[in-house]
Amino acid sequence: MMNCKEANQLMSQELDRKLTWRELAALKFHVTLCDGCANARKQVSFIHHACKHAFGLEDEKK
Ligand SMILES: [Zn+2]
Numbered sequence: 001m002m003n004c005k006e007a008n009q010l011m012s013q014e015l016d017r018k019l020t021w022r023e024l025a026a027l028k029f030h031v032t033l034c035d036g037c038a039n040a041r042k043q044v045s046f047i048h049h050a051c052k053h054a055f056g057l058e059d060e061k062k
Helices: 004-014 021-033 035-054
Strands: none
Touching: 004 021, 004 035, 021 035
């Protein structure tokens, strides 16, 4: 299992590129077991979505 440092690296890489399914699976697995990283991921994805929205880069239709 990855450690918190690796999880955090993947979280920031996730903003720049699409993670492989393997990386994503490992990251998801880590955040289900690690509260610290789960919170960090929530914040990162919130900021990411807020930025995408602000710059008009939102490409997902919901
Ligand atoms: Zn962690």
